[in-house]
Amino acid sequence: MxxxxxxxxxxxxxxxxxxxxxxxxxxxxxxxxxxxxxxxxxxxxxxxxxxxxxxxxxxxxxxxxxxxxxxxxxxxxxxxxxxxxxxxxxxxxxxxxxxxxxxxxxxxxxxxxxxxxxxxxxxxxxxxxxxxxxxxNAGEKKSGAGQYFTPRPLIDCAVRLLKPQSGEIVQDPAAGTGGFLVAADRYIKDATDDLFNLSPAQQAFQRTQAFAGLELVLDAHRLLLMNLMLHGIEGAGVAVGDTLSPDGERLPKADLILTNPPFGTKKGGGRPTRSDFSITADTSNKQLAFVEHVVRSLKPAGRAAVVVPDNVLFEDNTGQRLRSWLMDLCNLHTILRLPTGIFYAQGVKTNLLLLQRGTTDKGNTKSVWVYDMRADAPAFGKTRPLTMQDFADFEKVYGSDPNGGAKRKDQGEEGRWRCFTRDAIKARNDNLDISWLRDTEVDVEEHLTEPVDIAAAIIGHLKAALADIENLSDELEPDSVDEAVAVPEAAE
Missing domain, CATH: 1.20.1260.30 (N6 adenine-specific DNA methyltransferase, N-terminal domain)
Structure with missing residues (x-):
């Protein structure tokens, strides 16, 4: 066996x-x-x-x-x-x-x-x-399951694409139980004969200084530390804290960020309290604020893979300003449109953003390549979990360069892999929610058979609708208390 x-x-x-x-x-x-x-x-x-x-x-x-x-x-x-x-x-x-x-x-x-x-x-x-x-646990619970669990095949795909290297600082600002950090550590150990190819000083760095991050929930942080320690990662700089507070400013600048930040709004409608935030300082939308953190926390030429919901790609006002700012400071070279149903009860539509921080602050994104893994996708869920093989075609067209520099070929309107110039995106008011294939999500959900999958789809739609209402309320910023509309907090 x-x-x-x-x-x-x-x-x-x-x-x-x-x-x-x-x-x-x-x-x-x-x-x-x-x-x-x-x-x-x-x-x-x-x-x-x-x-x-x-x-x-x-x-x-x-x-x-x-x-x-x-x-x-x-x-x-x-x-x-x-x-x-x-x-x-x-x-x-x-x-x-x-x-x-x-x-x-x-x-x-x-x-x-x-x-x-x-x-x-x-x-x-x-x-x-x-x-x-x-x-x-995520599969057994009927609601709210898997909020700390990112599917292993997705984690491993991101790690294979961005190729963590020994000597780099790898950060996860929403570390959960450490899935991304452990996978990065395993990748580096596989490439260095379990660190034996490194000098004693380099080995010590990998065990004690290479990984950094924050986790807000105490119980998740406890399990994260156990996970890291028993994988040989000691003295890790992964603390309990809120990345959207001054805690996040104290994180070391990173060569690589791998993360799946929480979705929704901050409790009580609170705003980030970071002194270094300028784009998302006035929004309670956590996913937008985490994207700003990622950009600010990368070293020049540092790279990142970030899971975000669709609204990060199309939201107006703060969302549009954030995307424009990001594409100036970073080369947003690739967007992977992920299929629905892969986060159990979190049935929201998600994407993987792959980017590199520029060495200047202007014009770093020349074009964005989009791979649509969502259209005509299987009905992912308990009976059809995500697998490594599901990412094989995307990884092939992505290429061997972690920063998207490999030779790529646009597959046209019938294919899943297309290129959009920065000018074409600007003409869309920097809306990056780009699709061209028929969206068969409704058809896919009609074929769900497991009650837990059906419930997850319903909950996902309700959460997405509630999040849209909250974001709209947040952007309207009423002039008086009488105009304010109280909106219940979205489940995390």
Missing amino acids: TDQHVTRDIVQKLWGLCNVLRDDGITYQAYVTELTFLLFLKMMQETKREDALPKGYRWSDLTKREGEGLLTHYRALLLKLGTSGTGMVRDIFTDAQTSLRKPTNLSTLVSEIDKLDWFSARREGLGDLYEGLLQK
Whole structure:
């Protein structure tokens, strides 16, 4: 059995244990968090790195206890590691608490985890296990699922296109649980014989300084740190914080940014509080503000891949100003129109922007190439997940140059791959929502069969409509309180 099959088998067994815990009031998300605490302790043992944990508070100290004594010690362990641990261990377990109330349930988790085939799964460790569990969680929840989960095939596609290099600073300003950062790290390790081709100083840089970012949600940040640490990324500069606040200004300038920022508006209609923002300072639209961050955070000649919803491409006023500014400062060389249904309950229409920061501040975009992966696409969802093969044709026409400089050929109105000059885009008032093939989204949704996929499509349409209303209200900027219209906050 291959490592990949072993990992999938372990994920399935671990997910099955969730049924045991339902009578303890454990939700799916709480279960993933609970399980990750235990997986972290087990993997520290498997990778012989338990010297980072205080004696008496390691995996073996759980396996030799039973009943109420086990649960009592587990609670003490979480407190100890969160207060007396060192470095990333302390950060991971800060304010950690267990949702388990029944000792028998904790005992079941510990014994079942201990029996799994860790020898075969050791190479990938918690990283792939966690991402598999998160994907399971996204597929099981009926709404709001997967808000931190970007499909692995999309992440890997972006990484293959932009080719992270050793010695570069890679940033994700909306890091979630670390999917983009872990994939970039894996790409670099594959190209450097697991870093052995690098000097000791270069190896230290990759482990401690190469990756940076912020994550707003504490629980996601906790899991992110576990994920990074068990992939050999230590002392990572990925903190808890809000990128649209002064926290974002303190991030180091990046050679490469890979990110899938949150969609919607800031809570309470708040605006970014960045002193360096000029284009999006007066909007509560988070996706527009994150694009400004990406441009400002790139080094000259730095590159980025950013997932954005359609409204970033066509919105007037602030949106139009942002696109014009971006195309002046950057070479926006490629837009990939992504199919719907790939973000589970987030059924919004999305795109992957691929760009390079210029070394001057004017006229960097000469033309934009657009690949339409949305038209005539399969009905993606639980029964038809996104795969690496789905990106094969796009990667072929994109070419080997990470900055879009490879030889390209326009496929014309019948093809998926077309080029639009900067002048042609200017004639469209810098509207980049460009399509020429018949949009068969409605036809695709008619063929959905899984209730979870149908619900996701409905929720996606409702969220998109609500976001449009909020953005319109935000842009109108009423002159008086009497004219203001209260709009409920969009779900994130």
